Amino acid sequence: MFNKFYLYSLSRAKMYSWRLFKAFEIILLILHTVCTRAQEHALSPPYTCTTTTTLCQPGANGHTYSNDDIQVTQGRPGKRGAAGEKGERGQKGDPCQCDVADEEAMRSLRRTMETLQSTNRDMQKKVENLDARVNLLFxxxxxxxxxxxxxxxxxxxxxxxxxxxxxxxxxxxxxxxxxLYKIDDNGWIVIQKRYDGSVDFYRNWEAYVQGFGNKDGEFWLGLKTIHQITSLRSYKLRIDLTFKNGAVKYAQYSSFVVGSELDKFKLTVSGYSGTAGDKMTYHNDRAFTTFDADNDMYSSANCAVRGNGAWWYNTCYDSNLNGRYNTDFSWPYDSILLSSEMKIRPI
Structure with missing residues (x-):
């Protein structure tokens, strides 16, 4: 029930977030396009220099009219005469007059161009930031x-x-x-489950680091994953036990942390309550041990080998929930369990 509600809420939130993103993206795209087009037009104004003086305009019936409106009859061209003497250099004419001569209007146009360029850059940054937020969402x-x-x-x-x-x-x-990640209906993250001995728990260090089994059957979540989860925030631990004699008991701890691989996944546990008896405090502050990685406090032997399992052994154990099924699967050491489930939940 918890998982279904969470997934439904997540899907609805992502659907609305995606719609909002698409609408915002379209608005930004339109603004970006408008700014770019306006900038292009501003950068290419229709400035053309023209003169306002007409030297000669052709008239009708073979006549021409000068600028002084004097009519001259045009006859047949004669022989070309000799070149005349070079005349005196004339005075410098007036500068070309442009269509836009108002300097203030030019300055205003330049300011408009700069504003458009700045707005364009801002729009590009907003689009980039929006892309980053969408990536973050998913x-x-x-x-x-x-x-x-x-x-x-x-x-x-x-x-x-x-x-x-x-x-x-x-x-x-x-x-x-x-x-192997599994959350039960009450929101507990299951980190270990055993009930029929179908999965061999006598495994090496790497297997316990990564995890093994099937989350729909027997499994161990993995020391690396348990460390990552318990390093995010404070967690409590609950252990549900069924004994071979039919007794059903539990042990709960208000604080549960597994250290990093550098610390050999050291256990920190405290705050017992329950009906099964406190069989974890003895293992507090102890490193994890497997048959190929002896990190226990027992100098004469490897407790994982003695207990046919893997655990936070001391010298050697009060509990052995990863011990061989039917023989070493115990809480405490002199009892035999039918099933166990270790699970954690944030406080």
Whole structure:
């Protein structure tokens, strides 16, 4: 129910955001075009220089009229005479008179051109900023959004790039195993689930870092993903347990953090409440251990090998939820579990 409502709300929000973006984009495009056209016209004014003096205008019946309106009869041309002497140089004439002679009008036109150019640049910046905002809108901030954006392509087996802080302007991304990411109807993110032993949990370091299994069956979400999620904000942990004798119990912790790989995914857990007994505090501040990465506090042996599992072992364990099914799958060490589900939720 939670997932369906979230996806519906997300789809409606993105639909309206997309419509608003398209309308705004059209407006900006029109303004940009108008500014560009106006600029082109302003840069190519119809300035032409013309003279206002007419030297000779042809008349009718073989006559011509000079500028002084004196009529002259034109006969048959005679022989060309000898060249005359070079005359005196005339005085410099008046400068060419232009159609636009008002200097103030020219200055006003130049100011208009500069305004249009500035407006054009502003419009281009707004279009670029709008493109960036649209790209930001469709960047997933969590696995639910990632699955929505990629629903037609399916979810890849690798880690998905998520932008959890994009809404506050931080474009740093994290990698999360969305193929195993699952939220129950109450909004809890499931990080481990076991109930029938169909998935082998005795695996190496890399498998526990990346995650394994099937989110619709038994699985481990992955240390890297759990670290990325719990580093975003404060989370609490709940562990639901079913024992072989039929008892159903739970343990809840008000604070749960998994460190980075540099810290060997160190566990920080506190604030127990519940019915199953506190079997996690013993593992607090301990690094994660697998059969090929011995980070426990037991100097004589590898606790992962002894417990046939992988956990935040101390020397060695009070709980062993990733131990071999039917033999080492326990809470505490001397009990045998039928099922377990570890899940976290933001506070």
């Amino acid at each position: 960047l997933p901030s969590n696995c639910i959004e990632y699955m929505y954006v990629n629903e037609r392509n399916g979810i890849s087996d690798g880690l998905a790039e998520i932008y959890p802080w994009k809404n506050i302007g931080n474009m740093s991304s994290v990698l999360i195993n969305c193929s």
